[in-house]
Amino acid sequence: MQASYGNLLNNLPLDSSAEVFELLHERAGLKIERIVSNGQASPPGFWYDNPQEEWVLLLSGSAGLTLEGAREEHVMQPGTWLHIPAHCRHRIEWTDANQPTIWLAVHHEITSL
Template sequence: MQIASGNLLTGLPPASSEEVFELLHQRAGLTIERIVSRGQASPPGFWYDNPQEEWVLLLSGSAGLTLEGASAEHVMQAGAWLHIPAHRRHRIEWTDGAQPTIWLAIHHDPGADVAA
């Protein structure tokens, strides 16, 4: 098996009007990606509804997320993580526009043994 390595905080893509998703690792039932946001938010009325569970870690910057049914916006700062169950609708209300917001996102099938 080939060894892969990198640094999630370096080699950032140039500023863009779109979030940048970079695939880091993928196998059956599991996807790991780096997401770089620079002031982006979900479009009005748009909700993510992922079939996989999602675990996100905010490495830098900040963001506000709304989880459907939650009473308040979930504000994240560097070091914060969040587990979003499959099909839990959510949206990104805002991301830091003054610095890159860097996410590590792990998507996995519900109930899958991802440690194997």
């Protein structure tokens, strides 16, 4: 197997008009990606409802997420992480429009211990 490497803060997309999802690693039941946002948000009324669990870490920028049923918005700053259970509906309310918001997202199957 070949080793792979990179830097999550380098080689950012030049076009900031759309969010960019970059697959970093994938295998059965696991997907790791870098997401770069530049002021994007979920469309009005749209909710993510992922069949896999998701763990996200914010590396730069800032963002606000709403989890369905939560009383308040979850504000994320660099270093903030969040675990989102499978089928926990959520949406991105806003991302920083003045600098790239860089996320590390780990999607994984539900496992029992």
